[in-house]
Amino acid sequence: MKRILDIGCGDRLMKRANFFVDRFPFDPKHRSGREIKKIPKNFVVADAGDLPFRDMSFDCCYCHHALEHMDRPEYALGEMDRVAKAGKIWTPHWFYELIRRRVNHYWLVLKKGNTLILLEKEERERDDVPLFWMFSLSKLSIEKALRKLGLWETIYRWEDRLSFIVICGDGSMRSN
Numbered sequence: 142m143k144r145i146l147d148i149g150c151g152d153r154l155m156k157r158a159n160f161f162v163d164r165f166p167f168d169p170k171h172r173s174g175r176e177i178k179k180i181p182k183n184f185v186v187a188d189a190g191d192l193p194f195r196d197m198s199f200d201c202c203y204c205h206h207a208l209e210h211m212d213r214p215e216y217a218l219g220e221m222d223r224v225a226k227a228g229k230i231w232t233p234h235w236f237y238e239l240i241r242r243r244v245n246h247y248w249l250v251l252k253k254g255n256t257l258i259l260l261e262k263e264e265r266e267r268d269d270v271p272l273f274w275m276f277s278l279s280k281l282s283i284e285k286a287l288r289k290l291g292l293w294e295t296i297y298r299w300e301d302r303l304s305f306i307v308i309c310g311d312g313s314m315r316s317n
Contacts (some may be wrong), residue, residue, distance in 0.1 A: 146225060148189050148217070149207025152177045156202045158203060159270075164188050190216025194224045202228035206266045206294075209233060209246040212254040215257055215307045215315045222303035222317065230257065237287055237294070238262075244269040248307075250295050261310040 147158035152175045154161060160183045169176045185192055189204070190213055202225035208214050209232045221228055232250040239249070249260040271280070284304065287293040287299045306316040 144198065146194075146199045146202045148192075148221065149202045149210070150205075151175075151207070152208070153205065154181060154207060155203045157201075160199065161185065162187050162189065162192065168240060173274060190220055192220045192297070194215065195224055197226055199225040200228075201225060201226065204228070204230045206231055206233070208259075209238070209248045209250060210264050213249065213290065214248060215305065215317075218257070218303055218305045218307075219317060222299075227300040230295075232295050232297075234287070234292045234295050235260075236292045240283070241265065241271050242266060242268055250297075252295055252297050255299070255304050257305040259307045261308065263310060 142159070144160065145158045146153070146160045146162065147155040148162050150158070150161045150163050151166075156217050161181055162185050163177075163186065166177050166184070166186055172275065180260055185193060189207070189211065202221045204217070204221065208217065221230075232248075233246065233249045235249040238246060246267065249262055251260075253259050261285055286294065304317065306314060308314050
């Protein structure tokens, strides 16, 4: 049986995963007000930047819409690279993130080739005031259009080596 880790699982568990990690399992403010109804088997309360697992102990690692919430995502990315042979990360697409403007999303995420790039958002880009009104469209219409254009989410896959660059608001860069 493959060992599959879901990092930052919250209340939306990846069906293929059989190990789960979340830092705030009982704090619904980290998951749009939804509480985890049932803690699954093999659930660990831990910070994604300091995982309690041995090197390469998982065949695959998933991180679904959690990375953009992290204060220091480079630690979590380094840990994913350390504990898993391969993985997949989903985040909101940078374009959607600019018009949705969530207060608890700290990073714009994009990929260039095999590298995941995170740009720290300025505080004014996190005011939780969506810019949908500029388009005179509903959220559902925006979502449908952005999905069709490939601007809804960024999906990053890796095998053997997770490559990333984190660019902080002060201009400093961190990478592996």
